[in-house]
Amino acid sequence: MAGTSSFVKKLSNSVKKVSESKSSSWWYNHHMRAASRAISQRIPLVDFVLEVRDARIPVSSQYGQLRYFPSSSRNIIILNKMDLASHSKTKEWMAYFKEQNCIPYAVNSHNKDNIKEFLNFLQAKVRDLRRNTHFSNTQTTTVMIVGIPNVGKSAFANSLHQIGRITAAEKGKLKQAKVSPHPGETKDITSLKIASHPNVYILDTPGILPTEIVDIERSSKLALTGAIADSLFDQPELAQYFLSILNLSHEYKRWEKISGESELDEKEDRTMNDHTQDLVVRAVRRALFEEISAFKGNLEDEKDMVQLIEAQFTTLRKVFNVNSDSFEAANSIVATKLINLYRTGRLGHYTLDSLQGM
Numbered sequence: 001m002a003g004t005s006s007f008v009k010k011l012s013n014s015v016k017k018v019s020e021s022k023s024s025s026w027w028y029n030h031h032m033r034a035a036s037r038a039i040s041q042r043i044p045l046v047d048f049v050l051e052v053r054d055a056r057i058p059v060s061s062q063y064g065q066l067r068y069f070p071s072s073s074r075n076i077i078i079l080n081k082m083d084l085a086s087h088s089k090t091k092e093w094m095a096y097f098k099e100q101n102c103i104p105y106a107v108n109s110h111n112k113d114n115i116k117e118f119l120n121f122l123q124a125k126v127r128d129l130r131r132n133t134h135f136s137n138t139q140t141t142t143v144m145i146v147g148i149p150n151v152g153k154s155a156f157a158n159s160l161h162q163i164g165r166i167t168a169a170e171k172g173k174l175k176q177a178k179v180s181p182h183p184g185e186t187k188d189i190t191s192l193k194i195a196s197h198p199n200v201y202i203l204d205t206p207g208i209l210p211t212e213i214v215d216i217e218r219s220s221k222l223a224l225t226g227a228i229a230d231s232l233f234d235q236p237e238l239a240q241y242f243l244s245i246l247n248l249s250h251e252y253k254r255w256e257k258i259s260g261e262s263e264l265d266e267k268e269d270r271t272m273n274d275h276t277q278d279l280v281v282r283a284v285r286r287a288l289f290e291e292i293s294a295f296k297g298n299l300e301d302e303k304d305m306v307q308l309i310e311a312q313f314t315t316l317r318k319v320f321n322v323n324s325d326s327f328e329a330a331n332s333i334v335a336t337k338l339i340n341l342y343r344t345g346r347l348g349h350y351t352l353d354s355l356q357g358m
């Protein structure tokens with residue numbers, strides 16, 4: 001994307017610096033190596049593989065290990081976090097994957113209705129499989145969830161387990177897979193029951209990154225969406241990258257109406273119960289909208305973009321009420337807060353992977 005490229009370059013330079021300071025592949029740690037082996041051994045043994053991807057980056061969040069297995073009707077691509085992606089772009093990506101003879105399914109793991117619909121879809125697949133193969137009536141079906149870190153595998157597994165048709169007694173002792181905003185929190189393969197008679201179990205697995213990511217734009221997107229640990233990236237650079245995307249999109253235009261009254265104009269806001277958080281979100285949107293609207297430069301020009309982003313940082317320091325002695329420390333706090341708002345969907349819906357050139 002023109003206009004964001006210098007920010008991708010800057011980010012990738014810091015990525016390189018980190019990687020040079022570590023002896024081997026720095027984001028592919030020994031946990032991932034061990035887990036990757038365990039997952040690969042199980043793939044041929046399970047009945048279905050659900051590859052969870054991030055709907056904001058349907059290609060960049062691909063789970064590389066699957067290329068060693070023949071693609072089949074037992075593999076389903078889950079585009080999770082659809083609530084954070086552009087709705088129209090998700091539709092286009094769904095059509096693209098269907099054209100490629102894949103089975104895509106877009107969900108928001110926090111949405112009960114989405115999960116119910118997916119369970120029905122999966123149950124139909126399970127019934128087909130049972131009809132067409134030599135399954136005995138008592139045999140268990142196993143479904144393994146795989147994917148890169150932080151795409152919502154554990155959240156998805158938990159929701160399927162909670163909403164799945166299992167007996168009341170079993171519901172009483174519901175297990176939980178650990179869900180966390182930080183990547184790398186799932187360390188073991190966990191089995192959760194999602195249906196009874198016949199039994200269907202889901203296996204949640206740790207997230208695995210590619211051993212090497214050569215494409216610098218891809219690593220920037222993985223960093224922004226949270227698949228790679230934040231400690232490996234400079235937060236202001238990550239926030240600048242995000243702002244360059246926001247400034248070139250049309251999302252901010254939806255914030256024009258924000259006038260400062262307490263009346264909320266967006267559906268997502270009504271579900272937010274933290275009033276202070278509401279006010280901060282509105283103030284951030286208003287500040288970003290006003291900075292972009294007042295800006296007279298050409299955003300395709302990198303120098304102009306840098307200037308706008310600097311102005312946005314200055315305003316955001318006030319909005320977030322950051323008083324720090326050091327300029328760097330203040331910017332780092334602003335960046336972390338801004339990225340957090342983006343990742344929880346408060347600053348618009350962006351699909352970062354483009355279908356062009358596919």
Ligand SMILES: Nc1nc2c(ncn2[C@@H]2O[C@H](COP(=O)(O)OP(=O)(O)O)[C@@H](O)[C@H]2O)c(=O)[nH]1
Nearest residue numbers: 081108109149150151152153154155179180181
């Ligand atoms: N907005 C949104 N957030 C999600 C969704 N699924 C998971 N998350 C959040 O994404 C983060 C990572 O989820 P987790 O299940 O731990 O990811 P995992 O590393 O793939 O197991 C957590 O903060 C979840 O609450 C979703 O569909 N929409």
Ligand SMILES: [Mg+2]
Nearest residue numbers: 153154185186
């Ligand atoms: Mg997990």
